[in-house]
Amino acid sequence: MTTERIVINEIRIDQPGTDESEFFELGGTPGTSLDNLTYIVIGDSDEGSSGVIEAVVELDGQAIQADGLFAAGEDTNSFVATLDLIGPSGSPGGLLNFENSNNVTHLLVNNFTGTDGQDLDTNDDGVLDITPWETIVDSVALIETIGSGNLVYSDTQVGPDGNFVPGLVFRDPDTTGELAIGQFTFGIDDTPGVPAEPVLDDPVAASIPQIQGAGHVSPLISQTVRTTGVITAISNSGFYVQDVTGDGNDATSDAIFVESADAASFAIGNEVEIVGVVEEAVSGGLGFTQIAAPQITILNETVNLPALLCWVRGVERYPTSLLLVQMSLVLI
Numbered sequence: 001m002t003t004e005r006i007v008i009n010e011i012r013i014d015q016p017g018t019d020e021s022e023f024f025e026l027g028g029t030p031g032t033s034l035d036n037l038t039y040i041v042i043g044d045s046d047e048g049s050s051g052v053i054e055a056v057v058e059l060d061g062q063a064i065q066a067d068g069l070f071a072a073g074e075d076t077n078s079f080v081a082t083l084d085l086i087g088p089s090g091s092p093g094g095l096l097n098f099e100n101s102n103n104v105t106h107l108l109v110n111n112f113t114g115t116d117g118q119d120l121d122t123n124d125d126g127v128l129d130i131t132p133w134e135t136i137v138d139s140v141a142l143i144e145t146i147g148s149g150n151l152v153y154s155d156t157q158v159g160p161d162g163n164f165v166p167g168l169v170f171r172d173p174d175t176t177g178e179l180a181i182g183q184f185t186f187g188i189d190d191t192p193g194v195p196a197e198p199v200l201d202d203p204v205a206a207s208i209p210q211i212q213g214a215g216h217v218s219p220l221i222s223q224t225v226r227t228t229g230v231i232t233a234i235s236n237s238g239f240y241v242q243d244v245t246g247d248g249n250d251a252t253s254d255a256i257f258v259e260s261a262d263a264a265s266f267a268i269g270n271e272v273e274i275v276g277v278v279e280e281a282v283s284g285g286l287g288f289t290q291i292a293a294p295q296i297t298i299l300n301e302t303v304n305l306p307a308l309l310c311w312v313r314g315v316e317r318y319p320t321s322l323l324l325v326q327m328s329l330v331l332i
Contacts, residue, residue: 051121068261173293
């Protein structure tokens with residue numbers, strides 16, 4: 001079982017005319033294995049009972065791609081060139097065949113042992129009596145009619161889109177945003193297997209210390225900002241960038257983490273301009289400020305790294321800075 005965060009990032013279940021381009025897209029850290037994961041859809045039976053599995057897509061052998069996404073669809077899909085898993089079309093026997101005329105629940109689950117057509121809510125009370133999986137990794141219910149129709153089994157609910165179930169839902173920005181309704185007309189908001197350009201507000205110019213602020217939570221939380229700094233370290237999910245000079249205030253941090261699926265495209269020592277959304281992420285129960293959905297421009301290929309900072313107690317001011325730790329060691 002993977003410990004990396006994987007989310008349902010985009011779903012197309014309906015479109016004008018024949019449904020030839022249904023797909024689902026997952027988002028996560030590039031290279032994350034999808035072994036033991038299964039994408040399932042819960043809807044209704046032919047008799048109208050809720051809680052019945054309508055689609056099952058096993059993901060063994062698949063992985064999140066280098067752009068942080070994974071998309072699956074059928075061979076008739078207009079975006080077939082950007083799909084990572086392609087299955088047959090048609091009904092029955094198609095890879096997806098998503099229902100689009102009632103409330104439905106889409107789930108990504110771990111260690112699935114159920115079957116297509118299995119009734120998981122045998123008494124139709126909205127509570128699953130059978131859960132043939134180890135954990136739910138992510139889920140969303142797409143709503144056609146609030147308070148009626150098929151029962152749903154996710155706390156995350158999107159819709160209706162007018163009088164209809166949403167034909168498309170997607171996260172903006174990719175992987176970190178909330179799921180929202182996209183255009184029913186095909187090809188406007190659809191980006192299966194391709195990073196979507198985030199819709200950013202006009203950015204506020206701010207230095208990294210101003211973004212971090214003197215408190216535990218950024219004073220610019222949820223705002224789009226423009227800032228600059230030097231990359232000091234790179235990870236699988238992003239990189240750390242530090243203000244070259246700092247602001248001289250011991251209560252603020254001069255560095256910040258930038259979440260980016262394209263981190264491998266950059267190098268330590270790059271001076272970059274970043275436009276993105278300020279958010280508070282949580283790791284190990286502790287919150288830290290980061291910039292998500294970034295648009296990144298290299299200003300200078302190589303500059304000198306900022307000077308090391310001498311660490312003292314109270315590390316919140318140095319969450320992503322280059323530190324020199326001075327301490328006494330006791331050997332036992």
